[in-house]
Amino acid sequence: MGLFDFFKKKKPPSSPPSVELRLTDLMVGYFVEYDLRMWEVLSFHQYDYTDESKADEWELREGGDRRYLEVSDDDGLHWTWSWSIPIGKIDGNLRRHIIDNEEPPDRIVFEGQQYYLDDSGAGLYYEGGKQGDGDEMLYWTFLADDNRRFVSIEQWGETDFQSYAGHSVNEEDFTGIFPRSDKGAS
Numbered sequence: 001m002g003l004f005d006f007f008k009k010k011k012p013p014s015s016p017p018s019v020e021l022r023l024t025d026l027m028v029g030y031f032v033e034y035d036l037r038m039w040e041v042l043s044f045h046q047y048d049y050t051d052e053s054k055a056d057e058w059e060l061r062e063g064g065d066r067r068y069l070e071v072s073d074d075d076g077l078h079w080t081w082s083w084s085i086p087i088g089k090i091d092g093n094l095r096r097h098i099i100d101n102e103e104p105p106d107r108i109v110f111e112g113q114q115y116y117l118d119d120s121g122a123g124l125y126y127e128g129g130k131q132g133d134g135d136e137m138l139y140w141t142f143l144a145d146d147n148r149r150f151v152s153i154e155q156w157g158e159t160d161f162q163s164y165a166g167h168s169v170n171e172e173d174f175t176g177i178f179p180r181s182d183k184g185a186s
Contacts, residue, residue, distance in 0.1 A: 021177040023079070024071065026058050029180040032069075034081070034173060037062045046130055049123035068164065082152065082166025085110070090151065095161055104140050104153060110165060115142035115151045 026032060030041045039060035047055040055072040068082045087095055091109035098104050106117045119141040124134025138155040147168075154162045 021179075023069070023171050023174055023177070024056070024077075026069075026177065027179070031176075031178045031180070032060070032174050033176040034169075039067065042066075043127075044129055046126045047123050048126070048130075048134065049121050051121055068166070069169075077171070079169045079171060080150070080166050081169045082150075082164040085151075085163050085165045087153070087161050087163040090163065094153070094163075095159070098153070098155065098161070099159060104142075108142050108151060110151050113144055113149070115144050115149075117141075118143040118150075 021030075023032070026041050026044070028041050028044055032039050032041065039062045041058050042061050043059040045057045045059070047057065049055075053072060053074060055070050057068055057070040060067050060069060066083065068080075068084075070080045070082070072078050089110065092105070094104060094108060103120070104117065108115050117140060120139065122136065122138050125137050126132075126134045135156065140153045142151045142153075144150065149167045150165070152164045152166070154164075156162065
């Protein structure tokens with residue numbers, strides 16, 4: 001270093017290279033943009049199915065709306081976007097049919113659209129990821145003729161059911177993933 005080099009302005013350190021986050025990198029507290037809305041990740045869950053397939057699920061919130069983003073690896077990543085629906089909105093008494101017959105019908109109707117049984121099985125649900133014992137559940141997935149829209153029914157015990165409607169999505173449909181910035185938070 002020469003005598004006059006001491007008086008030269010130092011260059012600010014370069015910022016670290018930005019890392020492009022993928023949907024599979026989502027964590028609780030992150031934000032992701034979808035359909036012109038910014039969704040906050042509330043929770044993360046995992047499913048292990050008896051056919052040895054697995055799925056990861058994130059619960060998201062924007063305003064008063066909650067959605068579920070799920071990915072499974074079935075010959076490549078398959079993404080779905082869904083929301084909870086009352087099982088009573090599905091035509092017929094589906095809950096009673098499953099309890100009486102131990103399985104649903106092969107076809108259901110939801111909001112005037114027919115859906116056909118496509119997949120079913122059993123699995124374990126891990127709230128917050130794989131920690132401890134999973135909760136046992138049964139599931140049935142019904143597809144519309146377009147093979148994009150679906151209705152899914154989950155059974156958690158003798159009479160406890162949850163139902164969801166949704167559709168397939170592409171990872172490219174999500175335009176930004178942002179970790180939570182806690183700067184300025186008290």
